[in-house]
Amino acid sequence: MLTELDRLRDMPANHPKEMLAAAEALAALPVENEKTREARDTCAKAHIDRAKMHMLIQELEAEVKAPVLKTDPKVLADKYRTIEELEKSLASQLEACSVRYTQLLTAK
Numbered sequence: 001m002l003t004e005l006d007r008l009r010d011m012p013a014n015h016p017k018e019m020l021a022a023a024e025a026l027a028a029l030p031v032e033n034e035k036t037r038e039a040r041d042t043c044a045k046a047h048i049d050r051a052k053m054h055m056l057i058q059e060l061e062a063e064v065k066a067p068v069l070k071t072d073p074k075v076l077a078d079k080y081r082t083i084e085e086l087e088k089s090l091a092s093q094l095e096a097c098s099v100r101y102t103q104l105l106t107a108k
Contacts, residue, residue: 005101008047013054020051039100046093053086
């Protein structure tokens with residue numbers, strides 16, 4: 001599981017679909033004990049949210065850069081608010097993931 005976590009931590013923001021697939025695969029990994037399960041769940045949730053945020057950013061940027069705005073501005077505003085909400089919670093989620101990751105490393 002540590003390999004999967006390392007891979008997720010190193011994934012660039014401009015590959016959110018791959019990040020989402022890797023985070024969902026992490027969430028589905030079987031684990032043997034409570035500490036590992038907590039680390040898996042905490043980190044998978046953080047990286048799923050990270051991937052979703054970056055996908056929304058890419059969508060929003062594409063819409064705004066398009067020569068003709070095809071999306072209702074209210075929908076764009078909703079996406080922006082969702083991005084802000086994810087961004088606010090992401091720092092603490094990634095920190096919690098980092099703590100769980102470190103606990104797994106030191107437990108070995």
